[in-house]
Amino acid sequence: MRLPRRGWLSGAGAMLLAGTAGARAAPDGTYRRGNDADPETLDPHRSSTVAEAHILRDLYDGLLTYDNRGAIIPGAAQSWRVSDDGLTYTFTLREGGRWSNGDPVEAEAFVYSLRRILAPETAAKYAEVLFPIRNAAAINRGAMPATALGVAAPDPRTVTIALEAPTPYLLELLTHQTALPVHRPSVERFGESFTRPGNLVSNGPYALVDSVPNDRIVLRRNPHFHAAAEIAIPQVAFVPTPDLSSAVRRYDAGELDSLADLPGDQMASLRRRFGDQVVLGPSLGLYALAVNTRKPPFDDVRVRRALSLALDREYLAEALWGGTMSPAYSLCPPGLDNYRTPPETEGRTRLPIDNEETAARLLAEAGFGPDRPLRVEYRFNTSDNNRNTAVAVAEMWRGLGIETRFVYTDAKTHFAYLRDGGDFDVARMSWIADYSDPQNFLFLLTTGNDGMNPGHWSNAEYDALLAKAAAERDLTARADLLYRAEALVMRDPPWIPVMHTRSKALIAPRLHGYVPNLRNAAPTRFLRLVG
DSSP: OOOOOOOOSTTOOOBOOOOSOOOOOOTTOEEEEEESSOOSOSOTTTOOSHHHHHHHHHHOOOSEEEOTTSOEEESSEEEEEEOTTSOEEEEEEOTTOBOTTSOBOOHHHHHHHHHHHHSGGGOOTTGGGGTTBTTHHHHHTTSSOGGGSSEEEEETTEEEEEBSSOOTTHHHHTTSGGGOOOOHHHHHHHGGGGGSTTTOOOOSSEEEEEEETTTEEEEEEOTTSTTGGGOOOSEEEEEEOOSHHHHHHHHHTTSOSEESOOOGGGHHHHHHHHGGGEEEEOOOEEEEEEEOTTSTTTTSHHHHHHHHHTOOHHIIIIIISTTSEEEOSSSSOTTOTTOOSOOOOTTTTSOHHHHHHHHHHHHHHTTOBTTBOOEEEEEEEOOHHHHHHHHHHHHHHHTTTOEEEEEEEOHHHHHHHHHTTOOOSEEEEEEEOSSSSTHHHHGGGSTTOTTTOTTOOOOHHHHHHHHHHHHOOOHHHHHHHHHHHHHHHHHSOSEEEEEEEOEEEEEOTTEEOBOOOTTOOOOGGGOEEOO
């Protein structure tokens, strides 16, 4: 089965970039790749961040994967077919597929791995992504045994996946880290330590050779990978770069070959200094503020509406982020497949002064004013962009008499704290879509999805609309149901949308093959270093 090429790139071609600065070659030919943050885990079934996804994409091969243009291509599977009713997918694995230790990659590995991530004891925060698979939701909540999952291996080279309902985005879903296979003998031998260097066995283009927390993760070309002979870069070091200004200095000094993010407030100077080495691209991401809806006074919708109305999103996106973001008035960004133009939160068409007056009135109705100011604790993960955004938002809120206190940590600690149920008032959230469909944004706020919905917002009508949409085969009717669900979120903002993302990178002249794309996928196997 061949996939049609999608018009995601707006005419972008392979980037052979030139400029006045850039990284000097590492003596051993290592690609020194700046990454957003240090990974919390290299267990694909417990991972949840984009920084982890970049590394896991190099370590593992799912049934399907992405190329450097963001197109879905065969991974561990060489082909697949779909039943006429859209409920059963049958994948044929590559002949001779091998793990990094030489073991054969067989269909049972995918059955084991999908059962593992959905098992309640795994406590996978991302398990809900796989709920389209038959019985997945029931297994994840402990109501059915893992053996009831709609995945089977009728022979060593065949994987079948049965669905609850036709799922238009299933192939894209199977490129996600949740669907990656793990090496069962290693997991059973080492337990949680299977991800350590020397223990981790992977089936992707690279294998793990070293891991130094907050410094680097080093991968080396896997000689057993089916396309090993085509991989130009022998070794890649993922370097965490949460301090973006420092990362730019390291890039300028020749210590890094690429950066996956840039300080938004420096975009003009970066373009002057580095020219075409600054690469902007499309993205499907959201920058939002989650509000703790279980905690007074943030359980009051008037307070949440006031916090949202006070934001000058155009200023944040254009002035503070240098045009590398766009103002967000909806949870879902425009342009998603299988959807319509998203509903918007209030305030976009009004003058800023009118929004401020409405916000002040709402706060007064909720009991706040000069004699009783609203106090907000704002949590965020540390980076230049996030810090500047927090300061600007606090200044906007100060115009309403709101007093803001900051709490900030590194990304790993921040997101783990929220996923594990830590207390907060307002917290910075980010989300990059796993597939181009509104469901991948809207599922975040379903009741019980506490790992992704740290504010514990719950709305029975919303849940019912998403459940009905999941069973709807007509794509137009499904889009209408999802639109109605998002409209509820915009009316009752448990997450305050702030900006929609664009990818932004620094690419050294010697790094070839990088193509900006909607999925922000740049597997190292498709890149090469010249000079």
